[in-house]
Amino acid sequence: MSKHFKLKRGLDIRLEGAAQATTANASAPATVALKPTDFPGLTPKLSVKVDAQVKAGDALFFDKYNPEIFFTSPVSGTVKTINRGERRKILEVIVEADGKNEFASFTKADPAKLSKEEIVAQLLNSGLWPFIKQRPYGTIAKPSDQPKNIFISGFDSSPLAPDYEFIFKDQIASIQTGINALAKLTDGKVYLGLPGKVSNSIFSGLKNVETNSFSGPHPAGNVGIQIHKTAPVNKGEVVWTTSIQALAYMGRLFETGQVDFSRTIALAGSEVKAPQYYQTIHGALISSIVGGKTKKNDPERIISGNVLTGTKVEADNYLGFADQQITVIPEGEHYAFMGWAAPGFDKYSASKTFFSSLFPKKAYTLDANMNGAERAFVVTGQYEKYLPMDILPVYLLKAILANDIDKMEQLGIYEVIEEDLALCEYACTSKIKVQEILRKGLDTMVVEVG
Template sequence: MSEVKKIKKGLDIKLIGKAEKVLEKADRSETYAIKPTDFPGLTPKLKVKVDAEVKAGSPLFFDKYSPEINFASPVSGKVIAVNRGERRKILEVVVQADAEIQYEEFKKADPNGLSREEVKEELLKSGLWAYIRQRPYDVIANPQEMPKAIFVSAFDSAPLAADVDFLLEGEAEAFQAGIDALAKLTDGKVHLNINPNMNQAKMFSEVKNATVNKFAGVHPAGNVGVQIHHIDPINKGEVAWVVRPQEVVFIGRLFQKGIYDVSRKVALCGSEVKTPCYFETITGASVRNILKGKLKDDEKIRVISGNVLTGKHIPEDGFIGMYDSQITVIPEGDKHEFLGWALPGLNKFSMSKSFFSWLTPNKQYRLDANLHGEHRAYVVSGEYEKVLPMDVLPVHLIKSILVEDIDQMEQLGIYEVAPEDFALCEFVCTSKIDVQDIVRQGIDLMIKEMS
């Protein structure tokens, strides 16, 4: 019986609107988009033009500095738009889907019988390599490197997170095939990290070609970066790769079926959803049909692709992010609250005992996107250290990033962290600092200095 690693530092934010384990149907999306902005550090180069016909698995663009890494269309159809931002930066490549999906054909084989190079070649050709990310830097993995290990977190501890068991229901064979393929990509171990308190599926506890580790405790116990830190920390010069469970299934389907099949379940959750539940969809789908008739009408809302801590704000006809398995809808909270700081705050969540809500620790909250204050000078309060279960000094690391002190950043653990590891620091920050953005800037600076 392996030891359970208990994460004590952190914070569970209990929100109203957890998705029930009910799979509902929505009208199929007419449009799908792959967004280069989902991939930090990517400089995309287009492979298609508007009006081009594509199949599911056809490359839409590639990485300018690693041309072998393709980004594929999730469906077949016609490219109807390449949306751009400032300086003609590519924001979205939009595909209008066919009524019936046609697939590019790839090699169908048992990964156990393939070499590392053969597995890598199929993942690169199909576009599935984009789902393999690396630490340090939290970017797409470099196919020329050999990772010391590969990590898969089989549970999510973020607010209103989708239930991974439910997401992968009926996918045991594809999941095992995906693990088999990942095992070919490293000389080290494939670490599958589970939470024994969540009654996780047998496919995790009985998996082959992987080492099962057990984690429990408060968020961010489910963050793969925290898990790596407690299993096999990353030192300078070392590389580890990470893959999410549904993406392991995508890899397994590639070798089982020989096609690029990125159909997935997503959780529609949040306090502004009438009946939170799950939907079957495809990566990159428009959320318009999923949201139709599902939202309350009493307040201005914010739609988030992902969770409330790390997700991205999207319009009500926007597209699901490449790595996201939930859509969260909360109140915008753009109303002024007169003397809000002076009220008892029975319906306000606080990590400290600033409000009387601390008397009801199991209460669920309807929180909005209001900052409840404005950006101010950095106040060293010791709050970051209470929610970051890693052996780093978060405030010192942030300050070293702000002054661009490369040596100090290295010594303080920049190689071990990703923006999502600092999401709770941002949530509890007294000064309203955009901590995740600063961490991303620090990582980008390290990449630039090391290239």
């Protein structure tokens, strides 16, 4: 039975540069890349060498500790470069596209007629399994686990987020096929979170799922918030999560027997000349999407993802594995006259510090300037305003810093990952690196608890 959850805590950061509902084809990228650094806890082992010929769907590397989990090439071509970091850590596997669009062959079948084992094998071999994450920890799900439930968020509430209703309006059949496959992987339920009124969504007619609706400010669209409100994760339990984009990939895999990694992403932000959607490929070169489309009036910051959880990149970097948008904002290499003492008629503040809160704009042009450095951790009750979960984020972070495993468990570390506390970091008076601390705590729990 569908339920509606109205969230009061959170914050919608109104930024200039939302993508308009038009789609264009991005330039075909000369190279694409998969980055093991996009996956917390992954230790990659290479399946290919430089100059190897690959098809779309051929394995590039695999998980050392779960060797059945493959990461596959989005395009056909030649393995051009394997970039490494300290201690020869693999940072990127770059494939030079040949433009032939050759695909590795997989089983074309109706998931309803396949066994769970056959579906798992298909997702593993095709490289689509890494799109399935687990809670706790936000790491890649283990194929051997039996999830209590599977959760999917049908919308994104983050700043300048893409409109899923627009992107996936012509892919409902493939998404349904993907859901049919997922439903075979759990004895529990597949939950789909939708915005506002369920009846108004293009996803409302999907079957094999239980839909719930969520209204209120960001992070209403975060799957972690939806899990907390619907069926919270307890110690010893595992649930899986995935995305609408992953469902579309899965559906196309079973419908065609090929891995089609084409996708539509939003190019947004105040520094983009004409924010809109672009058709591109998974792991595409950033410059193939952004090149020539920004204002370049001031130094700019390109972010793969959204402004809260995305990664700062250069134009010669690559789109993140799970990123559905690229955001471009001013870098903010300046000092504000009088700083916080200025009245701030045009400034935006989450804490309503400035006069602009009396006459707010519909949208603001914000930059990446931190307006200060990290300072003492002050307990103010500030974080709780932005986290619609029944946990105490400040005390959780202090338990992580103290490496207190028992306290971390008691304070709800199994329920959260970085994106759930991203607003806390944005609003933090002390400039604490909340997401970085939380990831360290999650990594500790993986080692100590498993």
